[in-house]
Amino acid sequence: MRIDIEHLSVRIGGAELVADATVRAASGQVVGLVGPNGSGKSTLLRCAYRALRPSAGAVLVDGDDLHALSPREGARRLAALPQESSSEFDFTVGEVVAMGRMPHQSATGRVSAADARACTEALATVGAGHLVDRGFLTLSGGEKQRVLIARALAQQPRILVLDEPTNHLDIAQQLEVLALLRATPGATAGPGPEAQPGSQAEPGSQAEPGSQAEPDAQPGSEPGAQPGSGPGAEAGPTGGLTVLTALHDLNLAAQHCDLLYVIAHGRIVTSGPPHEVLTPTLLAEVFQVRGHQVRHPVSGALQLLFDRLPHQSAAATTVPATR
Amino acid sequence: MFQDYSPRTARGRTRGHAPGHSFTVRSRPEVKGEPAVATTTEDAAPPRADQGHGAPAPRRPPRRLPLLPLIVALVVALPVSLVCGVAFGSAGLSWGEVTRYLGAGLTGGTIESDETAAYTIVWELRFPRALLAAVVGAGLAGIGVAVQAMVRNALADPFVLGISSGAAVGANAVLLFGALSGLGIWALSTAAFGSALASMALVYAAARTPQGLTPLRLVLTGTAMYYGFSAVTTLMVFSAEHGEAARAAMMWLLGSLGGATWDSLPIATVMVVLGLTHLMYSARRLNAMAMGDETAAALGVDARRLRGELFLSTAAVTGAVVAVSGAIGFVGLMVPHFARMLVGADHRRVLAVAPLLGAVLLVWVDILSRVLLAPVELPVGVITAVVGVPCFVLLMRRRGYTFGGA
Secondary structure, eight states: OOEEEEEEEEEETTEEEEEEEEEEEOTTOEEEEEOOTTSSHHHHHHHHTTSSOOSEEEEEETTEEGGGSOHHHHHHHEEEEOSOOOOSSOOBHHHHHHGGGGGGSOSSOOOOHHHHHHHHHHHHHTTOGGGTTSBGGGSOHHHHHHHHHHHHHHTOOSEEEEESTTTTOOHHHHHHHHHHHHHOOOGGGOSOGGGHHHHHHHHHHTTSGGGSSOGGGOOSSSTTOOTTSSSSSOOOSSOSOEEEEEOSOHHHHHHHOSEEEEEETTEEEEEEOHHHHSOHHHHHHHHOEEEEEEEOTTTOOEEEEEEEOTTHHHHHHHHHHHO | OOOOOOOHHHHHHHTTOOTTHHHHHHOGGGSTTOOGGGHHHHHHSOOOTTTTTTOOOOOOOOOOOOHHHHHHHHHHHHHHHHHHHHHOSSSOOOHHHHHHHHHHHHHTOOOOGGGHHHHHIIIIIIHHHHHHHHHHHHHHHHHHHHHHHHTTOTTOOTTTTSHHHHHHHHHHHHHHHOTTGGGGGGHHHHHHHHHHHHHHHHHHHHHOBTTBOOHHHHHHHHHHHHHHHHHHHHHHHHHOSOHHHHHHHHHHHHOOOTTOOGGGHHHHHHHHHHHHHHHHHTHHHHHHHHTOHHHHHHTTOOHHHHHHHHHHHHHHHHHHHHHHHOOOOSHHHHHHHHHHHHHOSOHHHHHHHHHHHHHHHHHHHHHHHHHTTTTSOOOHHHHHHHHHHHHHHHHHHHTTOOSTTO
């Protein structure tokens, strides 16, 4: 399922946080949104998961205006991982993940076998099945993040929107989470309990950094269940899980996204495949750093190295002026 | 109601093993004479990413009581408590008398003419009072759950929105200055309910933003209004002409079931039942909202709209309850936590248990308030605190209960 954010603007209290932004993600694509702090990444994504109503423009989910759909219908198509999600109350991991089934349940209906299976599978996919009875508040940051991703997966969405999913994670966990998004089949991949044993072992085996540069080259633990696993992979008519994610780390974005959109001062500056977008010119203009594109010595993947700009002090003074 | 997704075996395996345990097991050759049997399950276990990241040893999973037996126990305890509430009191009545009078009252049976005085105590004073205690307890506990989820604050109670102190202003106007005297016996509850609704409108108008009601604004506005209304009440008590009315006003501020009659029951009961029904219907949405407005939105729940709905229903129930019993503290704050300690945080479970728990608790608290220093009657709020605080601390320490990560 595709998501098209068309000419979206957000004005709050006279300030234009996002202006005429257009971001499109085709079925099964992993699309990254990068930009400096305060550039409007989160605001844009909040519109995409309905936490915010845009002042102008629209979010189209498979052609339908998301804000015109019922909240439940919207949540069946699109799940999200907001940046901050906490609670005063002592929910267990199982209860947190079960909340993902809400859009599929009536207000008073009982928990169905399909609900239970979706929750178990989602937890297994993120390798957190053993946490099911733990209190959510007792988890570490990495564990929490995985559980929240499991909740989003339990929603069985066609589109997943993530706001800085690698925040608070150490490097191995960051790579693991991003590889997970790549490897996760769409909700239509079938009610496949057959994929469960394989996927349970998978996240653990991916913790080895060496295998991360090429997520496509995973040993076939899920044969034929990776429709959206690379730019070249042809997604079926229904497609796999479409992912739209804000990322802070440009190297992670370069390695894991099919397409990048760069946002600065609320406007989309440019978009395209990572190696075309993350040029030294753009890095200097938008991120105020001198960047070098190099190749990973083993995998050959795009890597970025950063220095301060030669006239860092001059650049720093011009930035506020342009705002 | 709520299904457990856990594969039992997996939980049994993880519990009790320190992280990294499997690594030490693998260096088997060094350990001579160690039986190799124990290693098989560990070796078969998939390596977990959090191993070696210094993850804290798994805490004991929160113990949760099975829901159905607990509800059955409470449903049985409630009528038993009600009968006890009728039986105990300063005027000594035997159990036989009490059950006979109750039976006569319920079935329309006959009694001897010399028993009229005792019958009046049972049927006109103690029974409606016990029933009112149950209704008020259930209402306060249910609203407490809703308010805590609504403002996402474990310290919130039904009175944090300022509605109860608003009701106190109206009630005191009647008690001290004879306002609405044309309404006769209905003057007090009408004034209390009316001013509760008026203060609700005031809090809502002040807390509202273009983005709807936000938790912090709601708490801050409610708290500010609470102090404002309390100041007005105090002013009224001080400027009152006769001391006896002021005493009554104070009693009312602390909460009391002493004014219970059959007439005070219908409105409060209807409001509490309606309010609890709405809450039960919203239980899943409360779960989502408790995780934050953004998460709720992603789950298809409009948190701002839900907060508006909850504000209306909790304010109406608070107004109705406060109008008949004054501001009985502690129940609305602590019973929701009791319930969460027993059955976990899932609002479907909490809302099934908390009202029953509140009802039973308040019936017994009322009994104690009448019996402890009989014939002097203690304010209910004193007993709720004396009984509740130690119980609460004990439970909190025993069950490893977590408030917002603390």
